[in-house]
Amino acid sequence: MNSLNSEAFVLFDQHILWSDMIGNICGLIALALGWRRSVWTWPVQFLAGLILFGAFFGHLTGSAGKQAVVMAVALYGWWQWNRGRDKAADGHISVRFASWAERGAMAAAAAVGTVAVALLFKAYPSLSWDPWPDAYIFVGTIVAMYAQARGMVEFWFAWLLVDLVGVPLNFANGYAFSGFVYVIYGALVLWGLRDWWLRSRTTAARPVPEGARA
Numbered sequence: 001m002n003s004l005n006s007e008a009f010v011l012f013d014q015h016i017l018w019s020d021m022i023g024n025i026c027g028l029i030a031l032a033l034g035w036r037r038s039v040w041t042w043p044v045q046f047l048a049g050l051i052l053f054g055a056f057f058g059h060l061t062g063s064a065g066k067q068a069v070v071m072a073v074a075l076y077g078w079w080q081w082n083r084g085r086d087k088a089a090d091g092h093i094s095v096r097f098a099s100w101a102e103r104g105a106m107a108a109a110a111a112v113g114t115v116a117v118a119l120l121f122k123a124y125p126s127l128s129w130d131p132w133p134d135a136y137i138f139v140g141t142i143v144a145m146y147a148q149a150r151g152m153v154e155f156w157f158a159w160l161l162v163d164l165v166g167v168p169l170n171f172a173n174g175y176a177f178s179g180f181v182y183v184i185y186g187a188l189v190l191w192g193l194r195d196w197w198l199r200s201r202t203t204a205a206r207p208v209p210e211g212a213r214a
Contacts, residue, residue: 017055019051019052019054019055020052020055022051023048023049023051023052023055024048024052024181025181026044026045026047026048026051027045027048027052027181027185028181028184028185028188029044029048030042030044030045030048031185031188031189031192032188034148034192035188035191035192035195035196036092037092037093037095038092039078039081039082039092039093041077042074042075042077042078042081043074043078045070045071045074045077045145046070046071046074046075046078048067048070049067049068049069049070049071049074050067050071052067052070053067053068053071065134065138066137066138066141069138069141069142069145070141070145073141073142073145073146073149074145076149077145077148077149080149080150081093081149093151094151095151095152095153095196095199095200096151096152096153096200097152097153097154097200098147098150098152098153098154102152103154106143106146106147106154106158109139109142109143110139110140110143113135113139113142113143114132114135114136114139114140115135116135117131117134117135117138117139118131118132118134118135118136119131120135121134121135130169133165133169136162136165137162137165137166137169140158140161140162140165141162143158144158144159144162153193153196153197153200155196156189156190156192156193156196157193159185159189160186160189163185163186163189
């Protein structure tokens, strides 16, 4: 992993690391696959998480923790999308808007989780130099990827909220390629949001599948 953390090139006076570049390219591919509702989004996300974990570990604890969560939820998402339930007519995962109860639960989990993790980081300063944004990224990623695994359109909104903090944090800590790539992420998220939003209308009249509220 040390070789992956070496400098690849310099762009606009920003030093681009191989791990930062390769991990985020994999992340872009995973996001595009998620937009297309392809189950292969999950193994690609796992690979991106593994590479970026190595890049962030020991420097950005919250971001490294985020990648550990990415890998764990990628395994859950792979299992969830391969179960054969909640499939659309085209064979891919069926997407839907979350119920108000689900939205409330996710918002509450994000708020409580962020405070709890931030307090943990503050109690142990070696874990994070900036507890609140690290905690926000860590918990926000859990919520976003859980929503993706459940086929919820809110997944895209959650990622936008995480990126609002993640982009400047990456630039501030020398991970410039992450910052540049997140501009492209933003465009893909908006397109993916539009696609999932429109597709959700085709199933809006259908009841929420059994187990979707679990």
